[in-house]
Amino acid sequence: MSNYPLSYKLSWLPRFLKPSLGGDAGVFAPIAATLMDPPPASMVRLAFVGDISAIANRSAPQCDPAIAELLCSADLVVGNCESPIVERPSAALGTMLGTHHAMTERFLAEALGAVGISSEKLVLSLANNHVLDQGIAGFDETVAALKRLGIRTIGTIEGGPVARLAVGPLSIGLAAFTLWRNADADLFAGRVSMDSDPDWARYTGGVDLLCAVPHWDWEFRHFPRDETRALARRLAAQGVGLIAGHHAHVVQPVERIGGTVVAYGLGDFFGTAFARQPWPGRIGGIMIVDVSADAGTPGAIAAYRLHPFVRLRVGDHERLVEVEELQGALRQKVVGRLDAVFGRR
Known part of the structure; x- marks a missing residue:
């Protein structure tokens, strides 16, 4: 059984059809900022x-x-693998209806090629509610497929709480966890990280920047819940310097907590809801973070910018376009929604 509260389940369809704008953009940070001026001589992106x-x-x-x-x-790209990678879904009916996710290894490889992401630069989190949609065998098949593609993973118990990666001259720590699951707790146990509150300070040693990739908050809400913001503050207090969240399926604002930068929700990169998803759920974001590699400030965030984009429906697939390329009424609606979430950009 899933661990969603009843109030969440009852609100899912209304919020999917009309994502909530309940919140105050004024309490959050700008969509982009330069934090080191002049910029470092050496940086990784x-x-x-x-x-x-x-x-x-x-x-x-x-x-x-x-x-x-x-x-x-970018020197490193990090995302969330929302669907098990299987050649033949075991949950055939649920997959056809869209309640159970699945994608093939070929689709993922072709999609990454289409957007210019090379496998050696990519890290994917498996800590999400859909990772067991095709059962334990589907989870194992997913892990094997990503290994064949040369894609590194985070968010599994086997991989440990923090993966340490060399990115240029820096050591970057990546931690992923999910607050939500679509299957029984005993199936997630031993496979998928659900621990949001280990002693993160224990893992800051030996890394220049510790980044968290949480699958948190409630879907189809543009503003994070108070509980989500409180968790972000706990992570920041323990030395997590950068947080990039998932699960809401709509873009959410950016917050700065001391020296920590938090992007609460980046929306979907490739569409994960129904093919005819309402337009606010078609807005996604790419968070670009430049990190100092100078000897005196290794791991310090020099600048960040969240780049919004829109996924347009084209036949049997989507097209990722910049907001500036939109025209007419859709452009006006998208710009208005972004201003409502991020303030005047």
Whole structure:
């Protein structure tokens, strides 16, 4: 059984049809900021993307060149693998209806190629509520497929609480966990990280920057709940310097907690809800973070920018476009929604 409260379950469909704007953009940080001026002489660039699935794509998405160039500029790209990677779904009916996620290894490889993300630069979290949608065998098949593709993973018990990666001259720590599950707790136990409150300070040694990738908050709400913000404060107090969240399926604001930068929700990178998803759920974000590699400030965040984009439906797949490329009424609606979430940008 899932661990969602009843009030959450009852609100899912209304919020899917009309994502909530209940919140105050004025209490959050700008969508972009320069934190070190002048900038460091040496930097590495991290890119964080949202949930990845084939639900809204029967073939690989298209991607505008400017978005692909942005992703190619990163030294490391981190996202959430929202769907098990299987050749044949075991939950056939649920997969057909969209309640159980699945994608093939071929789809993922072609989709990543379309957006210009190379496997050696990519890290995917498996700590999410859908990771066991195709059962234990599907989880094992997913892990094996990502290994074949050369994609590193985080968020599993086997991988440990924090993965330490060399990114240029820096050591970057990556930690992932999910607060939500769609299956029994005993199935998640021993496989998927659900511990949001270990002693994170124990893992800051030996890394220049510790980043958290949580699957948290409630879906289809543009503003994080008070409980989510409180958890972000606990993570920041224990030395987590950068947080990039998932699960809401809509973009959420950025907050600065001391020296920690928090992007609460990046939306979907590839559509993970139904193919005919309402337009606010088609807005995603790519969080670009430049990190100092100078000897005196290794791991300090020099600058960040959340780049919004929109997934347009094109036949059996989606096209990722910059907001500036939109036209007419859709552009006005998207710009208005972004201003409501992030304030005047």
